[in-house]
Amino acid sequence: MQITPLSPEDPSSLGDFDLLGRIGQGGMGQVFLGESLGGEPAAVKVIKPSIVDSESRQRFAQEIEVLKTIWGPRIAAFLGADAEAEQPWLATEYVDGPDLARHVGTHGPLPSVLTAALGAILAEALSAVHTQGLLHRDLKPANILLGPNGPKIIDFGLAAFTESHVSLTAPNQVVGTPICMAPEQAAGLKPLTPAVDVYALGAVLLFASTGHYPHEAATPYMVFHLVTDPGTAPDLSGVPGELMPLLTGMLAQNAKDRPSLSDVVQQCRSVIEAHGMKIAQARRKLTAHTAGQPHKATSADAVSLLAPATDAPGPDTAPAAQNTPVPPGSPAPSPSVVEISGLTDSADEDSPGPTPPAQRDPSDGFHREPPAPGRPPTVSRRPREAPSTPRHSLQARRTAERLRVAYAASAPF
Incomplete structure (x- = not known):
């Protein structure tokens, strides 16, 4: 998982969660890696202060209520929220693994039998969501996390009760990701039906098996x-x-x-059985394949968490980073991101992190220029009140120490 340090304007805690770093962001807000009082890791989503108003709070509150009703082994669990806080926040289960977009971009498409296993797992999970009168409406590779216990679906921010009951958006307003969006959803037709999630799942499986989407173009408008x-x-x-x-x-x-989700499950099972496998075997192979892939090195001078940079494809494994402070007078490391490995206790604490995304971002199908080299992330330097008892796990404290070592040469503490 790619983690960057907190910036000076970031909160240090929200509710009962201490914030340890940034793990993602979107148009509506920022997602942090948090840790509960008992040491439970969490993904904590926060609305950007610049867009906090009565409407955004209402939409956020609806997302919270939706998440409270959704459960299952393939859905990231709801942990807590406060839509009325000065900075509204929502905490869900932290899944320690890459999303499907990053995995395919790094390791290539999945074999057909593993794609079928993924399809069966996700179709069954979406079917459970639909039985509760809900639609996901924004299923895409970036919203499927490949954790150590198998794939999980995240981000129900656009989920709503089937639109014959309630509408999340204004009339004729289209919300979602166009590369995985069903034609009727892109055209703004209502009411939407479970078939929109079937189409989106088809787009996800197409990407998983080929590395491309049903329709790709230079701009979202052209994709629409x-x-x-x-x-x-x-x-x-x-x-x-x-x-x-x-x-x-x-x-x-x-x-x-389009087929129903139950038909999708049956067709996926047929593909798996044609390979002489049981569905349970294929599921285990999928998890072993996605969770067992080594993470390649990222760009940076080798200090602490940062592995050596290379423009050529790296080996499947890289030497463990060394916890060696930068000598005085040496040039300071200048990574564009910091890869924090070992957020959970493990035997190999210094395993290298995943590669940065390619110029073509697989999560949305559009082409972007890579970040300018030599721009280190901002490290939070706000003084924090020391708690009376330790709030972080041993591994979290080690991570914080490594960050201090990595940036001591270029940032005052």
């Missing part, structure tokens, strides 16, 4: 045009033959032509 155009078929190039019938049906232009 391709998705809604009945004359433009989804790009199924590279799809293994045994997955072609499944993905063709799931990505059908007409919602009525």
Whole structure:
């Protein structure tokens, strides 16, 4: 998991959660790695102060209420929230693993039998969500985390009761990620049905098996045009033959032509059984494949958590980083991000972190320039009141010490 230090304007704690670093951000807010009083790790989502108003609080409160009703082994668990706080926050289970977009971007597409296993797992999880009268509405590779116990779905920020009951957005307002969006959702048609999540899951499985989406273009507007155009078929190039019938049906232009989620599960089982496997075996192989992949080195001078940089593809494993302070007068390290490995106790505390994303961001299909080199992240230097008893686990304190070592040469503490 990619972690960057807190910035000076970040809170140090929210509710009963101490914040240890940043793990992601979006248009609405920031996501932090937090730790409860009992040492439980959590992903803590916070609305940006600049957009906190009555409407954003209402939407955030609805997201909280939705999450309270969703449960299951493939859904990141709800841990706590406060929509009325000065900085509204929401805490969910922290899944220690990369998202599907990062995994495919780093290690390549999944074999067809593992793609089928992923499809069966996610289809069953979405089916449970639908039985509660809810739609996810924004399923995409970046919202599927590949943890040590298998994949989990996150980010129900756009989830709503099926729109015959309640609408999350204003009329004709389209919200979601266009590269995985069903044509009727992109066109703003209502009411939406569970078929929108079937299409999105088809787009996810297409990406998992090929590394590309049904429709890709230079801008979101162009993607919207391709998705809604009945004359433009989804790009199924590279799809293994045994997955072609499944993905063709799931990505059908007409919602009525798509299979149900229970049909998706059955078709995925058929693919797996054709390989002479049981579904349980395929699930275990998927978890072993995604959780067992070594993380490649990131760019930086080798100090503490930072592995040596290289422009060429690195080996599957890299030497463990050394906890050696930078000698006086030496140039300071200048990574664009800090990879904090070993957030949970393990035998190999200094295992290297994942590679930074390529120029083409696999999470949305658009092309971006890489971050400018030589720009170190900002390290929080706010004084914090020392608690009467230790708040962090031993590993968290080690992580903090490594950050201090890594940036001591360039930042006053």
